[in-house]
Amino acid sequence: MLITIDNLLTLDELAATRDLLARSRWGSGLATAGTQAALAKNNQQLTEDAEHLPTLRHLVLNALNRNPLFFAATLPLKILPPFFNRYADQTNTYDWHIDNAMRLAPHPPGTYVRADISATLFLSDPENYDGGELTIEDTFGSHPIKLAAGSLVIYPSSSLHAVTPVTRGERLACFMFIQSMVRDPGQRRLLYDMDMALLALRNDIGETDPVIRLTGTYHNLLRRWAEN
Ligand SMILES: O=C(O)CCC(=O)C(=O)O
Ligand SMILES: [Fe+2]
Incomplete structure (x- = not known):
């Protein structure tokens, strides 16, 4: 099930998010990639020690938690703290992959979040970059997704997906993994x-x-x- 939620963030929240990201330094996207994903992943990501990461995470989690459609569609049990990525330099891309099933949670130590549902929150205006479609495959075919800034797409973590190369401008996004109360x-x-x-x-x-x-x-x- 592929569902989009328009305007997850308010305009003020979107502006605040972009402002914090503009004042952040980007690291390699390889930091959270497994060995197979590392072959497919060529993008940038906020590092875990990034100064504004706690504020950014709080902002996004707050927006998710107040949204009834997000609740109905995901029935969230655990949400891994969201990550932020950037595709630019006319080359960044993320080739076909399936997200890892189990992700180590920051707390309590030694516990895991099972990724049932993956989500991307688009943060750049689509007219400001070329490419960067999140393409998701399901039994009905391949679906290219490029949403307005502030809007979210959720899809099963079990689906094959890719982000096409960003050939102009920059694509900022927040991506996350959710364990649902209902696994199936x-x-x-x-x-x-x-x-x-x-x-x-x-x-x-x-x-x-x-x-x-x-x-x-x-x-x-x-x-x-x-x-x-
Ligand atoms: O940038 C995106 O929209 C998706 C990123 C992704 O698939 C991942 O990090 O596993
Ligand atoms: Fe992914």
Whole structure:
């Protein structure tokens, strides 16, 4: 399931994010790449000791946590602290890869986040760079994604994806990995569809007895499938 969320960041948050990134130094994207990803990855990334990284992470996590669509689509259990990347120099790119399944969490020490869902938050205006499409493959084909600054795409971490070379300008983004309460993408999809249909029904006809019963069924399915 590939879902976009427009305007995850407010204009003020987007401006603050860009300002902090403009005052940051970029390191090699290879810092968080495994051996296979290292062959595909040619971009830049904020290093873990970057001065503004805690503020940037706080800003993005705050925007995710207040967004009901993000919650409904991901059912987040754990979110790895977001990373920030940059593609520029007319060459940066990220070739086809699948994200690692398990990522070491900063705390508690020795624990892992299972990447069920990957997400990219676009931070540059699309007209200011060429290329840089995040291309995601699923059973329905290949989907090139290039969103307005401040908008987010989420997709299953199990999908093959790539970022095409940025041949003009710079592409700034924040990328993240989420462990869902519901591990299975098919079950997650059913819950999301049901949640959205219930939302529409509630708006159309209000909290009628069948709507209350169906909402109960949503929660009972979640109770059956959720893990923590
Ligand atoms: O830059 C992006 O949009 C995606 C980055 C990515 O796929 C990764 O870091 O694993
Ligand atoms: Fe990736």
